[in-house]
Amino acid sequence: MTQELPLDTVIRQRIRGLRLARGWSLDALAARCYLSPSTLSRIETGHRRIALDQLVPIARALDTTLDQLVESAEDEDVVIRPQPSHTRGMTTWLLSREGAVHGVTVAKMRITPERPAGAEQLGVHPGREWFTVLSGTARLRLGERTILVQPGDAAEFSTMVPHAIGAQDGPVEILTIFDHDGERAHLHTVEAAPRP
Template sequence: MDELQRLGPRLRAARQERGWTLDELAARSGMSPSTLSRLESGKRQASLELLLPVTRQLGIRVDDLLDAPDRDPRVHRTAIRRDGMTIAPLTREASEVRAFKITYHPRPPEAAERELQVHEGHEWLYVLSGRLHLALADREHVLGRGEAAEFDTSVPHRMRAEGSTPCEVISIFNTVGERLHLHST
């Protein structure tokens, strides 16, 4: 059975998991029940024009109906050095949640303090080594190895290494400002 032949049974299974009849999903998707039936049975050639309304109603992506090819799970992105930091991306650029390993290099005492930043999102930090100076609005915090922080990035903020040694941090950032929910298994 090739990939397109497996699409129909997967479509049927997704519909049945929601407890919907063929007529219900067809009506929600704006197509005739016979067209949907032929898609599910493999008697109708699948096209994006037919699949997109159906997958939207099911709350899935077209990719979910296809076997995703094995892809290299490693992230191949180049670290960036700027403003006294080395930023190594840990996620693909298109991720909704982005993770970085950031090394804050000590700043010379005469260096001007960076401006406080404000932007949409939510950020989580975990200090791997060194000490992190975190300014949130008018409050100052120093986090050591093994400590974590979480904050709304619409609050004015800035970070730097505290002291004379570099500080390594894992930063998780959600661009839409939603909190990351971790579920234990």
Template sequence: MLCTHTIVRMTQEDGELDSLVRKRIRALRVAQGWSLDELASRARLSPSSLSRIENGQRRLALDQLVTLARALDTSLDQLVETDTDDVIVSPMIDGTHGGMRWPIKAEPGMTVMRQRMTTPPPDNPSALRAHPGREWLVVLSGTAILLLGNRRLRVEANQAAEFPTMLPHAIGTAGGPCDVLGIFDREARRGHRDRKTPADA
């Protein structure tokens, strides 16, 4: 079922949107490595019709856009999405955790956070935390120590780690300061709200 705002946008005389949609169709086709013939076959269009759609020589019909969106493995809303003005996002200072935080607009509930760690992970196993969710982190500089269940993992600069947060875990440095960029889903972020020290992950 088509969203009302999608229908409104596609019925407006908007030359910029029209051009953007045509470029997006071609870019998605090329990204898949498909020829005009291949996408046309998937969308049940003739190659000449598809070529005219991409080149702006044929009117964009809503029913064809629905078919093309399916063939390109995307949604109609994503196919006709307009550019947004707020491409650049400034960080929010997270005073609780001593880092910078950026919400991810495309994935509500997802958060990116950069943090400088200066202390090693806790020695006491009872200090490890577990909570619902998933986390992904990359070490930007220095070396981090990730305690994960019964494992002690060394994560070097430019290495990443992804793990379910129901495993008891904590993170700290292997010696000197360590800069870490973490991505948290909604549940993992909620589990971090009451975190008191940067050594807890």
């Protein structure tokens, strides 16, 4: 059983950890956030109460946000238990949380040859897409080209090129990363599709 650290202790550890990761002394960080080195030292060691008017310039100096500096450190935020979302010929597991870092969505997809022909219609949207094949062979259609992507290989492409991903000669499992536009184009159409 692990004992949870109080949030102020976690914040102090983050400040010190970020400072050391940048190779900065107390004096260097103090100069960047307009605090005295002794004040910063007392904040890091817990000998001084942390005030919001001190956290804002410290976060800015460490090139992070106040939200990231004070976010919860609970274990439940670490483990994601993805639930499958099914449509005919495709199962999707979301491996990232809503509002993930930089608006990126990570998903595992299992595509089978039973996927309806219309589901592999070429789509276009702003952004870039990336995927790697975990098992099987993926059929990537990019405009007029068809590219077979084997297990262990990855593909990255501009999503302004008409594209679709399907299964070649049996099921394929991929791990994919979508930006916000890719998530809307690919995953929201999956959620809206009728279940078998």
